[in-house]
Amino acid sequence: MPETTKDVVLECRDVSHQFGEKKVLNQVNLEIGRGQIVALVGPSGSGKSTLLRAILGTHPPRQGQVLMEGVPYRAPHRDRGIVYQRYSLFPFLTAEENVAFGLKLDRTSALFRLFQYPQWRNIRREHLRQAREFLERVGLGAATGHYPSELSGGMCQRVAIAQALIMRPKLLLLDEPFGALDESTRESLQLMLLQLYQENLTARRQNEPEPHTILIVTHELNEALYVSDRVLGLSQYHHDGHGGATIVYDKPAPIFGPGDEKDLMQFNAQKESLLSAVFSEEYIQHHSEFVSFWQDMAQAQRTTAS
């Protein structure tokens, strides 16, 4: 379970967005704490990608504010990484070169690389070493020298995730990252996300800041409940839905370690409640009825303390 002491990485304050006359987001309020792995689900067209783009900073919201560690922003920054459904690798670079690419742009200039070639060569070697380390962490240690055309879709997606992780973003955004993959590949990538969750747990035990804060959009409810420790529902099906979608569900998820047995009863109960609160056009409730993540966390902490 995540800590309830609020070390907030990302905040959305009354974020609303519209395209022309079409109202898409309606006063989205949200705080994501460091080390949380948050799944965002919602009906198709409810505005999940629109919200992600606002958080990324490429498409700031029409109204409201997005803040990182308390500072409002309206532009992209390396603190926020993103991986899309369709991998965006350079076909002419090997896996390790693809992963090291962001470091190259971030840490050196073209002039430096041209005029300080010997130093650049050493830095380059170090970047590639780091890239191999990150590829190892996503289970691709054996494919470092391969080009994207020599890798499967699942492997390319692992490279894209390593590419994002190597920049050590404060927040990693994943928009349907496994949507194009077959079932078994998808499962192995879900396990990889759980490994990242384990890295958070290890850091927490050692009183260090958790390295991974992740917001993942997924269509798959099983996936949402399986990989996250918090589930958010964004939906237009609520009492003020004509103004657009808002957060209508926000609860802790039953987290599973990579080797854990799944508690199917708990899993199914939460799935049922997500289906009615977020996806059902018939079931219209006040938007805050199922929004209780922070209260639930505070309650769990009080129970543990007593």
Ligand SMILES: Nc1ncnc2c1ncn2[C@@H]1O[C@H](COP(=O)(O)OP(=O)(O)OP(=O)(O)O)[C@@H](O)[C@H]1O
């Ligand atoms: N650039 C745009 N111009 C006009 N309308 C847009 C634009 N981008 C998105 N929309 C509309 O905004 C709504 C929300 O779109 P968005 O892509 O954010 O939904 P989504 O929840 O990510 O959907 P999906 O689950 O299908 O990916 C949709 O009705 C879409 O048609």
Ligand SMILES: [Mg+2]
């Ligand atoms: Mg989308």
